Amino acid sequence: MEVARKTRQRRSRLLLSLIAAAVALTAFGSVGAASADEIGTDEYDYYFAGNVKYDGDPLEDVLIKVSGGGYNAEVVTDAEGKWKIGVPEKDKYDVTLDESTLPAGVIVVEGQATREAEFGLTNSAAVNFFLGEGVRVTVSVFDQFVERFFNGINFGLMLALAAIGASLVFGTTGLSNFAHAEMVTFGAIMALVFSVFIQLPLYVAIPIALILSAGFGWALDAALWRPLRRKGVGIVQLMIVSIGLSLALRYVFQYFIGGGTYQLPGSSADNLTLFGSVKLTATDLVSMAVSVLVLLAVAFWLLRTRIGKATRAISDNASLASASGIDVDRVIRIVWILGAALAGLSGILWAYFRPGIKWDMGASILLLIFAAITLGGLGTAFGALIGSIVVGLLVEVSTLWIPSDLKYVGALVVLILVLLVRPQGILGRRERIG
Amino acid sequence: MDWGTILSNTAAWLISPETIAYALAALGLAIHFGYTGLLNFGQAGFMAIGAYGYAISILSFDLPWWVGIIVGILGSVVFAFLLGIPTLRLRADYLAIVTIAAAEIVRLLFTTQAFDEYTNSADGLGNYHAGFRAANPFTFEGSVGFGPWVYNANQWWVRIFGILLVVIAALIVWALMRSPWGRVIKGIREDEDAVRALGKNVFAYKMQSLIIGGIFGALGGVVMALPSAVVPSVYVTSLTFFLYTILLLGGAATVFGPIVGSIIFWVIMAFLSNVLPALVQVGALPFMTTIQAGVLRYILVGVALMLIVIFRPQGIFGNKKELTFVK
Numbered sequence: 001m002e003v004a005r006k007t008r009q010r011r012s013r014l015l016l017s018l019i020a021a022a023v024a025l026t027a028f029g030s031v032g033a034a035s036a037d038e039i040g041t042d043e044y045d046y047y048f049a050g051n052v053k054y055d056g057d058p059l060e061d062v063l064i065k066v067s068g069g070g071y072n073a074e075v076v077t078d079a080e081g082k083w084k085i086g087v088p089e090k091d092k093y094d095v096t097l098d099e100s101t102l103p104a105g106v107i108v109v110e111g112q113a114t115r116e117a118e119f120g121l122t123n124s125a126a127v128n129f130f131l132g133e134g135v136r137v138t139v140s141v142f143d144q145f146v147e148r149f150f151n152g153i154n155f156g157l158m159l160a161l162a163a164i165g166a167s168l169v170f171g172t173t174g175l176s177n178f179a180h181a182e183m184v185t186f187g188a189i190m191a192l193v194f195s196v197f198i199q200l201p202l203y204v205a206i207p208i209a210l211i212l213s214a215g216f217g218w219a220l221d222a223a224l225w226r227p228l229r230r231k232g233v234g235i236v237q238l239m240i241v242s243i244g245l246s247l248a249l250r251y252v253f254q255y256f257i258g259g260g261t262y263q264l265p266g267s268s269a270d271n272l273t274l275f276g277s278v279k280l281t282a283t284d285l286v287s288m289a290v291s292v293l294v295l296l297a298v299a300f301w302l303l304r305t306r307i308g309k310a311t312r313a314i315s316d317n318a319s320l321a322s323a324s325g326i327d328v329d330r331v332i333r334i335v336w337i338l339g340a341a342l343a344g345l346s347g348i349l350w351a352y353f354r355p356g357i358k359w360d361m362g363a364s365i366l367l368l369i370f371a372a373i374t375l376g377g378l379g380t381a382f383g384a385l386i387g388s389i390v391v392g393l394l395v396e397v398s399t400l401w402i403p404s405d406l407k408y409v410g411a412l413v414v415l416i417l418v419l420l421v422r423p424q425g426i427l428g429r430r431e432r433i434g
Numbered sequence: 435m436d437w438g439t440i441l442s443n444t445a446a447w448l449i450s451p452e453t454i455a456y457a458l459a460a461l462g463l464a465i466h467f468g469y470t471g472l473l474n475f476g477q478a479g480f481m482a483i484g485a486y487g488y489a490i491s492i493l494s495f496d497l498p499w500w501v502g503i504i505v506g507i508l509g510s511v512v513f514a515f516l517l518g519i520p521t522l523r524l525r526a527d528y529l530a531i532v533t534i535a536a537a538e539i540v541r542l543l544f545t546t547q548a549f550d551e552y553t554n555s556a557d558g559l560g561n562y563h564a565g566f567r568a569a570n571p572f573t574f575e576g577s578v579g580f581g582p583w584v585y586n587a588n589q590w591w592v593r594i595f596g597i598l599l600v601v602i603a604a605l606i607v608w609a610l611m612r613s614p615w616g617r618v619i620k621g622i623r624e625d626e627d628a629v630r631a632l633g634k635n636v637f638a639y640k641m642q643s644l645i646i647g648g649i650f651g652a653l654g655g656v657v658m659a660l661p662s663a664v665v666p667s668v669y670v671t672s673l674t675f676f677l678y679t680i681l682l683l684g685g686a687a688t689v690f691g692p693i694v695g696s697i698i699f700w701v702i703m704a705f706l707s708n709v710l711p712a713l714v715q716v717g718a719l720p721f722m723t724t725i726q727a728g729v730l731r732y733i734l735v736g737v738a739l740m741l742i743v744i745f746r747p748q749g750i751f752g753n754k755k756e757l758t759f760v761k
Contacts, residue, residue, distance in 0.1 A: 251729050409539050415531075
């Protein structure tokens with residue numbers, strides 16, 4: 001796990017060095033200097049502190065970051081080179097010194113820019129970095145681009161798993177399902193329950209999680225959506241019901257697993273160097289392979305099987321499909337089961353990508369799922385696939401130019417812009433926007 | 435269990451700044467959703483703009499507090515234009531997704547490190563109260579009041595200022611909805627094409643509705659910011675969902691619905707947050723920890739929202755004939 005986390009952090013650090021260079025030219029150059037040298041020390045009881053010095057001289061405005069257990073904070077050193085960061089739990093954290101904020105010619109001793117820090121008996125711990133003279137080795141922009149490109153494809157593929165289900169549900173029932181995000185979380189939490197809490201091996205736990213996800217989709221349809229369809233409830237009403245369901249489920253998850261972040265076993269796979277300095281983990285590769293295989297299977301199902309064809313027929317025109325002898329209710333039930341299973345799988349893969357499982361993890365990509373289906377064309381499964389990959393690439397690759405905490409903004413802005421010029425999306429048809 | 439404390443803590447929420455802020459924002463939402471039929475899921479964004487507009491103008495630009503409120507309002511008008519131009523021609527559920535995305539963009543922009551100098555990123559803003567408190571007409575010392583409502587001069591000033599805003603907003607909504615403008619708005623909700631056929635500019639009416647409701651949202655954000663601080667994690671999409679719960683509880687196309695809905699919502703939330711942990715402590719809920727008891731009330735909000743929409747979509751005060759849901 002630690003390795004995976006560190007590599008992600010390194011990515012963002014490299015990114016920050018780029019941004020720092022870009023931003024220094026603009027009005028926000030003073031951002032670092034304006035913030036305080038202490039953060040989170042009022043809210044939390046535990047803190048890390050340190051002193052950044054080189055040759056006995058304090059270094060000002062050096063960026064220090066702490067992350068771990070879902071918590072992130074950063075601070076810059078003051079005129080005496082001191083910094084202090086409060087953390088919520090007495091636990092292990094990764095403390096990173098952002099090398100790009102050091103003066104020219106000064107670097108951190110090889111491999112020590114990110115250090116794992118933990119507390120002893122007291123509520124505070126000192127973290128100091130060994131600085132030396134040297135030249136930074138920077139990764140070329142092209143290598144960074146390739147690395148992010150792969151990450152973007154990976155993220156896009158797992159987004160597609162979730163988005164196709166949501167898109168099929170929209171196509172067949174007209175419902176924009178806000179609770180789809182919770183089906184993503186559900187899959188991840190079930191994998192967590194069976195692999196970590198009950199300690200089954202992963203190859204048993206994940207299939208169980210997927211079967212339960214499918215069952216969850218069936219149960220939701222049978223207990224809630226089917227009766228509401230029978231009742232003839234309008235689509236806006238259904239949408240608000242799905243919001244209520246999303247809130248309720250989200251907090252049910254929090255009720256049972258609390259507010260913390262959990263890791264699945266095997267999330268600490270080693271880095272494999274593809275070429276140059278482009279690195280991916282084995283988990284990334286497996287995850288991509290799984291996504292591609294499953295998506296191909298779904299495509300085959302949609303194009304070649306009777307039920308798949310019936311699904312597309314209902315998406316096109318439900319009454320006509322019904323009149324030609326298709327059992328609409330049965331197909332919708334299958335769509336719910338399939339959509340929930342795909343969402344569950346996407347949740348498990350995403351738990352490795354993030355990394356970590358949290359009660360509101362699904363809710364944080366809900367808008368990206370919506371962006372993907374709207375981009376591709378509401379209700380079209382292949383549109384959702386294309387939309388997802390576009391969104392995934394956009395989110396990951398855009399971090400080359402914009403701060404990583406704004407990476408979702410790019411995707412959401414594109415969503416709005418697409419609606420301006422082509423409201424039916426990439427593969428949608430004009431009539432759908434009504 | 436100390437029922438006296440529980441009930442008094444609960445009653446305090448009748449006129450808490452949060453209740454007032456949510457009532458204002460829900461009134462804005464009533465104009466959008468209840469009267470015009472616009473599915474605006476970005477009310478949290480309007481509130482964030484109001485709160486940050488107020489706090490940033492005071493902290494970064496040294497403007498007086500009332501100019502801060504005007505800045506918040508102007509910000510929300512600009513946001514309404516940015517939001518409305520691309521989306522108001524689209525179908526209801528497109529509008530929903532775009533507005534929710536826009537509100538999230540606003541929140542992320544306020545939370546990012548990039549603008550830390552102005553927004554203090556994830557830590558939020560505080561200490562901008564001097565101007566507002568200097569304008570306080572109450573000068574009494576110590577705490578005044580009766581029963582559970584005992585507050586000092588500043589606390590009373592925030593509450594009374596907020597209540598005044600709610601009263602003015604409610605009067606405006608009432609007056610607007612019995613004017614010709616209001617009839618056109620309701621017509622758009624019922625049948626957009628029919629209104630268009632009468633020669634009305636539907637897009638312009640929708641835009642005006644979005645702006646007015648957005649201003650109420652921004653004022654809600656200001657009231658939320660008045661007593662203590664601007665906390666960025668408040669303005670998430672759940673805030674909008676809670677506002678919808680409030681609105682649908684009271685009745686979407688009513689003047690008093692959002693206000694009463696907000697009071698009911700917060701009083702029940704406060705009651706549960708007091709009574710559930712107390713029940714856990716006396717051992718009445720053996721399967722639960724006090725933290726879980728705190729989470730339980732949010733589960734109930736979700737369930738309540740579903741039940742209201744399914745079984746009483748017109749809310750407490752609403753008229754079944756004036757159902758605002760698109761068929």
